[in-house]
Amino acid sequence: MKTNAGLENEYGQSVALKSVHLDGRIDGLLLTMKVRQSYLNDSEETIEASYTFPAGWGANLLSFSVELNGKRMQAVALEKKKAEKKYEKAISEGDTPVMLEKSPLGLYTANLGNLKAGESAVIEIEYAQLLRFESGRLRVTVPTVIGQRYGDEVEQGHIAPHQGVDVDALIEYPFTARIDVIGTTANGVITCPSHQAVTTAVEGGKRIELTKGGMLDRDFVLSIDELDGVSFALAAVDEEEYAVVASFCPKLPQQVAMPLALKILVDCSGSMAGESIEQAQEALHELSLRLSPDDAISYSKFGSTVEHTSNQLEKALSSTFKLSFAQAYEQGCDLLLITDGDVWDIEETVVQAKR
Structure with a gap:
């Protein structure tokens, strides 16, 4: 069995990850994001693939599922050691298990075991993140790649050996994204400084979508400006109670700027x-x-x-x-x-x- 974590490049190095797609929604100050990772074993051998990736600052994982040979499976949360034992047992029995791990630094590693030759799989991760409203602006940053870091990733980064991050500038990972901005937030001026994107009207707001195929070589950044004086509120049912997120930024008298x-x-x-x-x-x-x-x-x-x-x-x-x-x-x-x-x-x- 081989362990791979990329896709085939010009040197014939075969890996499993094929593309990543973001499908997000911004409602007030709440961002919900679905990340779809598509894998394909185009080698002639059964492989075990691992892919380490970042998530947004302060993001909370909501769900994790996988589509394998047309069958969709939903993950359950288990204690770390118990999950690792079940994963290894499934591999030894010839099954195709999928396990998602989170490191102390907030990095995630998707482990895909026993992906047979010619088989494809789609891993979907959904997370939520509260955005920061500052100076009449919302800035949404979705990290898509882990760049080179100095130091010892095991000792200092608390990364397990199989979660290692290898940076290769020659490997290209196709990347697409679509973000819907709903409610009062959509009244702002929306730009995408990181990628070429187009904005269209949808029911209740606006949609931002990449116009040109991107690569996982930079963060996806969305800026929503001219929201001065805007307040935000979002409510949801929580069993027999309600959860509310509210934010407002009062307009204060202009003060004399202090020397910098x-x-x-x-x-x-x-x-x-x-x-x-x-x-x-x-x-x-x-x-x-x-x-x-x-x-x-x-x-x-x-x-x-x-x-x-x-x-x-x-x-x-x-x-x-x-x-x-x-x-x-x-x-x-x-x-x-x-x-x-x-x-x-x-x-x-x-x-x-x-x-």
Whole structure:
């Protein structure tokens, strides 16, 4: 038996994941999302496939189901060790079990065992997420891929060996998405800065759909602006009671803006070459247009044009938090990090930032 976690590329490496589709709905501040992952074993052998993927910040899993050879099965929640034993037993008996795991960092791993040659399977995960309403805007970010992270994914990221995340820029995963925006939220100005998309009217709101086939190489981002003064309310029956989510943002008298104390840290390593560094330049340009004479700014960059021989991101973060510590403690300051990288040991970074 072989273990795979991708699809066939130009080098003939065979994997099982074929495509991912998002089908979401935004009603007020509640996002419900269905993620459909399509698998096909196009090899000549029975395989066990595993695919590790992220979910939205603060997302809560609602359901997990699988369609195998035309039959739909609904998952049940089990204690971790019990679920693992049942999964391994099913594999040894020749069945085709499916198991979904969640890591401490919020990553999910779909395990698909004994997928026979020529067989296909569709895994569907549904989750809900409460959105944040800030400054008259809603920003919806749906992570679709786990980029390269520095550090030890097992020791620092608490990732089991079979949940390992291998980043391969040559593998392309087709990606489609459709989001319905319902109610008062649909009155805002809806844009999709991450992908080419079209907006059409549907009953009770608007629909945003990708116009061009995407790939799992970036987050899916939706921005809903011009919602100043809008309030939100959503109610649902919970057995014999009701659950209500309400939010409003009162319009306060305009206040005099305080001078800004900002430290800017920009990743200029080799991984930022191309589109990433261009976006960083655009961000810095836009920031410069919004500065006032009273603002205090410090700028630092890090990276190597040769090779990554050490964890420069972690070192840069650590040193930046220690810069002018006494002054930052007394006056307070903000830190803006512009990077396409990430670290597994994010908890330690947060601890340093809070000191």
